[in-house]
Amino acid sequence: MSPISRRHAALSGVVAAVVALGVAEPVAVLTGPRSAPLIAVGGLVVDLVPEPLKQFAIDVFGRYDKIALLVGTALLLAGFAALLGLAAARRLAFGLAGIAAFAALGVTAALTRPGADGFDALPSLVGAGLGGLTLWAFAAGPLRADGGPAGPATHPGVPEPVAPPGPTPPPMVAALAREGEDPDGWEPSESGGDQESRRRFLRGAGLLTGAAAVAGLGGHWLAGRRGVSAAREAVTLPAPAAPAPPVPAGADLSLPRLAPYVTPNREFYRIDTALVVPQVDPVTWTLRIHGRVRNPIELSFDELLARPMVERYVTLACVSNEVGGDLIGNARWLGVPIKELLDEAGPEEGADQVVGRSADGWTCGTPTSVLRDGRDALLAVGMNGEPLPVEHGFPVRMVVPGLYGYVSACKWLTELELTSFADFDAYWVPRGWSAQGPIKTQSRIDTPRARSRPSAGPVTVAGVAWAQHLGVRRVEVRVDDGPWREATLAPAVSSDTWVQWSWRWDATPGEHRLQVRATDAAGETQPERRSPVAPDGATGRHTVTVTVA
Template sequence: MVPAWAGALAGLVTGGAALGVAQLVAALTGQETFPVVAVGDAAVDLSPAPVKEFAISAFGENDKTVLVGGVLVVLAGIAAVIGVLALRRLAYGFAGLVLFAAVGVLAVLTRPDAGLLDVLPTLVGVAAGAWTLSWLVRRAAPAVPGAGTPAPAALTPENDVLTPENDVERPAVMRAGDDLRAFDRRRLLTGAAGGVVVAGAAAVLGRQLGGRQAVDAARVGVALPRPATPAKPIPAGADLHINGLSSFITKNRDFYRVDTALIVPQVNPNDWKLRIHGLVDRPVELTYQELLGRPLTEADVTLTCVSNEVGGEYVGNARWLGVRMADVLREAGLQSGADMLLSTSADGFTCGTPVDVIMDGRDALFAVAMNGEALPLEHGFPVRQVVPGLYGYVSATKWVVDLKVTRFDQDEAYWTPRGWAAKGPIKTQSRIDVPRQGASLKAGRTTIAGVAWAQHTGVDAVEVRVDRGEWRQAKLAEVPGPDTWRQWSIDWDAAAGSHTIEVRATDAAGRTQTDQQAPPAPDGATGWHTITVQVG
């Protein structure tokens, strides 16, 4: 019998070839829907809210990578089974590939704006996999020469003399239909090695030929206009320059990411358009160059994810450049009764933003730049939304291409039917950056420091207490306005022992953080950030 591992190996190489060719075809034909990503996106959409929350909590910004890895592991297991079945009868393997193709095609067709051509990479990839499987099976078990003729007589006590006719090493054989086939390890392994090389080359070439290079080049070539309304200069005292304390401006490479995109959408600015329609008097359609030609506003804004736990890392501050959303909406002419903006990303994600927040004078932007450079691809290039005071899931659409003016009682955004609140005003929060949870400190004078935020209201006070003692006022850094986080610090004479440190903030409207602990769902976490340190 041919060992099961041989079939599993053939199946794995078959799966790799199918996926590699699919990626290459997707790049050559300009189709962006890769079957693995389509299956992963479908899994994201179909997963219940608790599963999504667990993924974000457990894996953070790596949740999409983990999901894609999980899909690949499952596909590898299926491919191995297909290979084992194919060695029994090739038709069984082909049937498994047909099922494999059906799942991929179904996942692709469920993606937003999918068309019939989008299934081409999947179909061609599976066809390549079928050829590879047949080829590897033939190499693993070639037909035995002379099959169908009487086999030589076996050695018996009466016939124990070796002759040229019976002095032959008999290979292990299998029967495939009416043919006898022998297992050939060497031919299988060399064939598998060749298949791996071809699959890898196809995948690499497909990725290189894909849109990222073109979009990267287009991004580098963007000449950002000077802002018509520059941001206020950052005050000299905005950064306390304490080691370990989050800097006032978060570098682009360090800025948090939480989105539903498994693969970063590749949107060429030359092809990008923003359509504004719905409850408006005059629908608007803007190209990227037309957007850049409008008066641009620069603003320092802190963004926060609703998934952020108390004391979490899903918050960052940047200087954004863009067109004020309110100006574009006034041009379109908002109709009476409109209270929601349903924005759609290039990858189909949607979020619902309250109209009144956009129109109340704050720096809500169609942003084109971040910290002095065109938006990074991962942060929404060429255009994204930035709205101070709202959690990202209801405001910060990346790769935005469509804005429907509508009503909350008529439309729902992506996260709302999954259990999250329709509106997401940011809750006042504070975080201890220094010292870290569980740190070991020397006795004596030490610094406790962190950041606090209450976008579009502003932070007015931060208080710290140790071991449930008296609350003490922390020193606050300067800020250019109410839309950014604010650094704070306080000195502490640390005595030996274990100590608990708590922090709370009060916003400019006089509202102090509640001590009631609540999870991120459905509208943002609450509670005081608390750490424990050991002083020796």
């Protein structure tokens, strides 16, 4: 194949893939967005990818890790599709076999998602069918770049047309051509038919790609229209029977680059395994509390809202948060105490784990004793004065002070199952994470930023510190290897939230290293030794290097 033919063949494969994915999106509007091939396969990748690679993605992309995964999956698919196009140019059956393999992967991924049924296979099947038809049209059908497989028509008694004389290659070129080689420096001129075939090929590729893109974007838009944003806006939250204590004056130092004491909803971190946000209708939502309980309970959303509500400020942290990271936030939550519901259900002897199950099948395992020890563990329905944002768990999620989110903060909650740690491992445990994850005491320098260039003289060093459900007793800062200096702690609502701190530094010119450490109310100081986030949270002291001008 000439270089131009190879490019056309690769392009035909990519166009076929775009058609397959674009057509699948409108079909997935009917069967659910998780059944779309790209989303279904991406979800399978999330479940099967090795844990170090998954953590690498979180470290590099943070809250954009899902977008990075989808883009990466699409790029890999484009490369695979180009290879299918090249294979189909040699033999169509090879390309169609690749399309069939892709369909099988999409169907398998869709049907293995929790709660899937047979209809979830339709997007992959319909998309693969039209993708295969597109590949045939470009590789063997009317849109072939070389004008199609058939040569000039011949009839008995009618002489075949004689091609007009073309340029005669030099003798050496002719000899190489007879050897089957494609020498540099000489190509036969294209006929008008070849040029018209290639123009038709490119026009067809452009039109089909554009139509598939419109179909895909339209399907995505329709899926959004079928979401639960309108249902969320219609929810009226009840007034709390136990309002949150007011934020003390001075709790927020309002310094540039310092994280605010209360994190706005739009800035609150989001780390989960859902490539598409579950759309859970509160009208049909129910919560089952079952398993090893004496009195199973089932509640509707209206029944949950009718219960006395508690409002509390609680800081949540992700176990993937590196030392100095931003996968942490503080918000005002409204919800029903989990302890009251568990007391009504009556856990049986030995039921030491409560498994929260999400609408998309994700699970987390929380110690039953923690949920009943008096802390403000909530089934939250509100966040900072409004119904939960859809991406943060609407209509109901768990909020548990003192535990990392992977063992407590189940979003889009539909079940609480009483079991034991000996009998069930939640989602992250078989993947190498600890079954129980109390939040470690940590502190962070927000200002000055690393590699910044503050001016000599008074410099305010400030940040946040947290010791969930214990409270921060002391924060200390040191410059280079000098003595530790105690920072000033701002007031906080409770021990369940982080606290801002500040320290005045008389900065001298040159490069300096600033380090911070916190001590919790039990007298434990965060260790200096660095450890990774796996299996139960990072340790170490946040350090930034600045150059004072």
